[in-house]
Amino acid sequence: MHTSRHRSLLLAVAGTALALSLTACQDDSGGKSSTAPASSGTQASPRATDTSGATGPAGSSDPGRSKAPAGSTGASAGSAGQGTASTPVCTARDVHITAARQDGPPYTHLVLTARNTARHSCRLPGFPHIQFLESHKQDVTAVARSKPAAPVALAPGAPAYALVKLSDGGAHEDNEPVSAFSVMLEGDSTVIAVTAPGSGGVAVDPAKALTGYWTPELRNGADDF
Template identity: 70%
Template sequence: MNFQRHRTSLLAVAGTALALSLTACQSDDASGEPAPAATSSATGKAADGGQAGTSGPTDTADPAHAEASKGSTDSGGSGGSAGSTGEQATAATRVCTARDVAVTAATQGGAPYTHLVLTAKNTSGRSCRLAGAPHIQFLESHKQDVPAVAKSKPATPVVLAAGAPAYALVKLSDGGVDEDNEPVSAFSLVLEGDSAVIAVRAPGSGVAVDPAKALTGYWTPELRNGADDF
């Protein structure tokens, strides 16, 4: 009887201890031991996630930013390019004056020398627009400007960048011995839109000019075959 009671007491104590142990385990599961492991895992993910979060948004934001920057640059570049060489720049560019260019003359072809090539080089250090045809007077006895040939007129105004040249072909005579040619060692030239007179030295020892046959082409970026045949 005492043994049975003692055994029952032991079982009761053991049951109580087991219940306490289970309660403690449940308490640990709820708020105890696993928490550090979960915290460590979360910290690890937070660190990884921080890098991913940093690189992720950076990867997402940077391309967008780069694309936006590229678009802005491309747009600006295109605008700059259009502003520098397009029609707006041509319309806004100031007209070249005698101070902006240096004009030289050279014979074209061989003897008899019937044509000159005029070169106007922009020496101003900034762009200017070379309009129209050169206004040329070869002789003091002939005050009229040499007539300009319409077919040599370029479609758009010639804009000279700093250091760039433009050309005009000038007919002196037909090359005939029976023409009324007169020797010319220098002549006057005025640019369209300017009033200053430029003195141009004739090449070599001078040229022979027939005032009745003289013609001039318009200023062009280059001498064009066909359009300048006169």
């Protein structure tokens, strides 16, 4: 009878231990179950990082990268537009024009210098529209081969030049003395009075007079016409 009670006590203790062991296993399984979502969350975190990173495929990265090139392209186009179409054409108020003799006697050519006196850049297209004499109202003919590849752009203080032929040289009856003459810029109807160089002015043959286009530098011999 004593042995039976002892065996029953051992069985009870073993059952209790088994129950505790099963409970622990269930707790461990529950712990693992609760850990799994945490692991999934860890995997979601790199995707979130990729989305905000430069190399991420998500949409929040692509718009940022597409906007930057678009913005930079617009800026460069804008810049390009300001250097051409947005740069104003020079007017009579923007430039100061002077005349000087070129070479020595018989002084058949003049050099016109147009210097930008404004505080902004401007374009100087075409050629100077020159009238030497009141009796000859037509502009002096321009020489096409002196035309530059692009209109001259003048920064503040920068000069442009035009070579002007007065006559074939020598004294003959068609030459007329000129102490001052008029110049107009392309696109501006304002008449600019230019003083001829020398105390006695210059001798002009209206039938022989020619002018070159405005150029950024005087080309020696290239416009010798």
